[in-house]
Amino acid sequence: MNPSRSLLVIGLLVAHAASAAPDLIIANVRIVDVTQGVVTAPADVSIEHGRISAISPVADAERDVPRIEAAGAFLAPGYWDMHVHLNHPTLAERWALPLFLASGVVAVRDMAGDCLTPGCKNNIKFMRDLQRRIDTNVILGPRIVAISSAIVNGPRAAEPGDPAWATPATYEQGRALARRMKARGVDFIKPYDTLPRDAYFGMMDEARRLGLPVSGHIPHAVSTLEALAAGQRGIEHAKHPAVDCSRFSRTFRDVVASWTAGDSPRIYRSWADPARGDENLGSFYPLMLATFDASICQNVIAGMASSSSYYIPTLITRKFEAFGDDVDFLDDSRLRLVPASIRSAWQKDSANFQRRFQDPQEKRSYVDFYELAMRLVGQAHEAGVHMLVGTDSSDSYCFPGSGFHDELKELSRAGLSNQAILFAATAAAAQYMGQADRVGTVSVGKQAELVLLDANPLEDIANAARIRAVIRNGKVLDAKMLSDLEANVARFVAEPESQN
Template sequence: MARVEANRRDFLRWLATAGAGLAAAGIAPALFAQEAAAAGTDVVVVLGATVVDGTDAPARPNSAVVLIGDRIAWVGPAVELPHCAGARIVDGRGRYLIPGLWDMHAHGIDYEKLWPPMFLANGVTGIREMQGYDENRATRDKIDRGELLGPRVVMGSAIIDGPVSLLGPPITQVANAEEGRAAVRTAVAQRSDFVKVYFYLPKDAYYAIADECRRFGLPFSGHWPYRLRQLDAAKAGQRTFEHLFGLHIATSSRRDEFLALLDAQPFDPNAKRDFFNLARELDRQAAQAYDPATAESHFAALKALDNWVSPTFAVNRVISRPAGTFAHDPRLKYVSQDIIDYWADRLTMFTPVTAEQIAQQDAYFEAQLRLVGEAHRAGLGVLGGTDCLNPYVFPGFSLHDELDYLVQAGLSPRQALQSVTRDAARFLGKASTTGTITPGKVADLVLLDANPLTDIRAVRRIDTVVTAGRVLDRTRLTRMLADVETAAKQPPAGANSRSVRLPVRGCC
């Protein structure tokens, strides 16, 4: 049909009759339109774009997406949409519209002048913050109240580890079941969205944490707890084992041998890294002894328990290369000197030095790519996350790197994109409100200059970002990054201009 002119009231009246998508989302279209009219809510129309909605549906060329405030109100062919006088039109012709991206393993949102704008400028409209503490909870609350422009934040608890730990404050260390339960109650009181568990938890404390999380209906994720078999931890309810820790051992023909070596090794408070270093080396060796039959059984069991793969290739690649490999990354201009200095010091704890070590770590990383491809083909859900704030892992920018690695691992561009949109939302229990371009869901969108379904690198070519209905065009995004570059050159000033927790950061 030909597009007709309509004033704002007529347009909202049309929406009330055309809003089948809103009704499907459980929202009464007429009531939605009435409330929008009463509130004087802005109308934004993304017009003429090819919509890649995050589902398995084909891309829809020459579409229109109507946003009323912070919600998607209508999606359909552009020719069916009446022209609304006074609406803001975002020109989508020749471009591709995708849902806003989620970084599903992030740290450091409390670097308020640096991290939030870097995320948004790269199309990241939501993050899973993997370690909660006072400063980043305060930043989350500012974003929620609209006082700070930034991505949506799903906030983890303080990291919960055993009495021996590789980390220090602000983590919570527990020695027994009672302390584990208390740590979960604290996480609930702090409005944590999930609990984060760590390597060195005693078995009784771990099971108490799992039980208390069930009691409060709180999910928990984190690192592989070394004193448990992966399947036992998954049966207890752990949703992910971050960074692929332990997955190579669990899928190896030498699994029982390696697990026996770990069982016999104590957590030494005087040499805290010894166990971690042994486990990492055994995991590397296990990658060279991958057993398809063992893997098939393990993957099937994890899938049945709704356990997900969270590979964080971005950080794994950095620690697999010599320490100086990324020292001249042009994105360093967006990072303050205190972070750069910390990165340079911290990285030497992980990276290879000799030619033999470099070759071993390159092979290990390639094995990680293959392992994730096998897990994905076995039906395990995959989450795209970066572990930003670790050395040379940059907010927003590195999620684009992660998508590249996921495609190298064997996911199609569509599947890689879904890992940070639709599937991320499903994992978080937010599928009804975010993750796809669907009426009724939040208005978090990214407009691209190229087709991400043919080349995942198109996700880097951002024209416009919409976050909670706020339109950030290319000029605004460029200015945001320029402001980040300026802020990165300034000395820290104020409680939340930098994280006071930086010295305890690691691969977490």
Template structure:
């Protein structure tokens, strides 16, 4: 067990209040007292008494934001070492992750973090994927399990298996048929476990929203429900039949063709109606825009990025295969390439419309998609949210307080307030001036443990060594 963290005082900080509704989120010259793993007091530095036994850290000129949450990750580097991905997350200021493909190893990692045997973010873990037949990952090598549910009995059993595995929620996938999909939702409601994941190709999105699915991932399932002739495009989704070759590549190609035509027939009225349903049902959306840059714009993947040193040596080779065979489906002509560039711009516009409508947005990356890096890519996602039209504060909320509220943890995490867990990030520059400043990390505080530049460098060095040894 880790020893209790000492009493600490962080003086003269500018706190960014992500819960602010007054239009004045900056709280300058504040002192934050942390006892053990909890923030015990916050107040003006000139007024808040600091106990003599406290270790004092001067944060003059620094900005404090809550610990960040990446709400769509896949910690599957192949090293099976709990010091690898968790260390990279923490070094990047990420104190919460939502693991979107459950497997026993992730539960083992979580147990070690919770007992203090290992350092890592707080994690929320999905069930194995629950998909139809053939499952999209059936012919691609993956080290995580897939549950195939083609009947209502199998669907209900899948929920029980998820609970027995210790999963925090059931992850549904794209090829679930109508009856199994609704059976999953019904059984999950009876057994009080949330459902999140992809939309089903076989059920209109509006019905899924009102059936109780708590969050939807990625933008590529949105468009049929926002077209003028919604019924026609939802029917086209239901008619998708992955063909020869790699199932995922075939599915992607068919979805993308439907996306293009649906966006050409976009209806603001249909979109507004859909988004109102999301708000009424308290459904969250995790757009993973950084993932869509890889899928829509694979020519932008950089194969000599220095951050590859934190991943196994064969990573670039894997990226090339997935980019060519899955994303491009073996090749794209000039017309499709141009369409995908346009589609990405439309994804940005859709996220802005979701935000304007009041839909809860969750920042997530889908790392380890080719071109993405665990931890680092969340900062890219925040920049894309701002590029889409969110203010920097709204983007920060999507990675802090909104995930906490979605997970039912807002009483303990998601903002820097008295009584909450001491999970926060100290920045050298103001992210409200430039969201890219979330990368300017001076220190990370995780559960009251202070990790300055030296400690963060050590975490990244360990991750790099583990990755190199895996090769």
């Protein structure tokens, strides 16, 4: 550093210490308290070095301090989408990340942040780099709060090119996998549907020893209560607990367990591949729905409520499965903001459901399952299960950003109060990540990760989408900047580059 430059730096520091002026005041704003479910009287919120330094009675403008005149608008903590897939280096940067911010999502957890196939670009190295570039404001995006392993399945689901250790079958192989994942530097392990029981329990034991969290699907050969006892921290998708609520669940688990262990070729249609010699047992949804048992269910939900694990229902994924054949549902104006490559994957998915749902009973079972899953989410909430908001963006019809607000509406339909939904969308996620002391509410001393809203989201959850500005990482994104983000995405979607 040359002498004149160092003098300048000292000068700035002295000036700052002398005045202790905030960098920004959000004036005359009502604060949304997501814990108590109330809004405060209008106040001035001062922000200094990206932190909330004071919340004080409304006062006249101080000279030289930049202000946002909120005129009684509402200030809430920024939103956390705890189940996303950023997937692709270009699409993350030019498509999903700006759309998240434009919808008030200031933090995301990536649920398949590593890739083990040789030559694969969307791996942990890319994700760490993306995380760093966001943190240093090189690119605009929500904070990436955690990056998962590649999904962990059993040998039945091995993809060509995947290393053998990545699809464990035995207890010891499960333990070895946890060590490998730790060495790759991921933040947590994500298990998937067809992981064999032995491998799952080996992985869980070793992950616990290593202090590596596990969050994801519960493998179908394992029950919800077993997964909770083994220490799984996050249960994704409103699927597994619903399956466990039936008298058929025991048979279902046994069938899947012996198929995943390689002992039997008999398996339900979701996984059956005749080319591999599987014997297709048909759909399990009708069996499960016909044998639903409220008393079994109560036990499952009580187990979830008494554990310290979190439930991330992603109800919009269940909704797509139920209505993936419905032209009205599929005709969504937001598709104009979806790159052709993603759109065609979504179309393939819906074509699949259109084929399947030519059997009306099959259609019925998916709609009923969606309704059941929603009912159980309401019951789980009432029982005190910790909940987070996740979308599974960019799975079919899980729109990055705006899909978050779709999920809030689903949770409202499930019976959660607006306060409970907002809490799950903000403070609960900060708690889950062990960051509640520095983010997740609008409080003095916390980082300013905020959304300024035109209307009170505690009155109507749809108001959570009425965003006037987003404040995060020391930057204010006003309404014009947020709409520019969307316009940039529209331009990108029109480019040939977005087709890949």
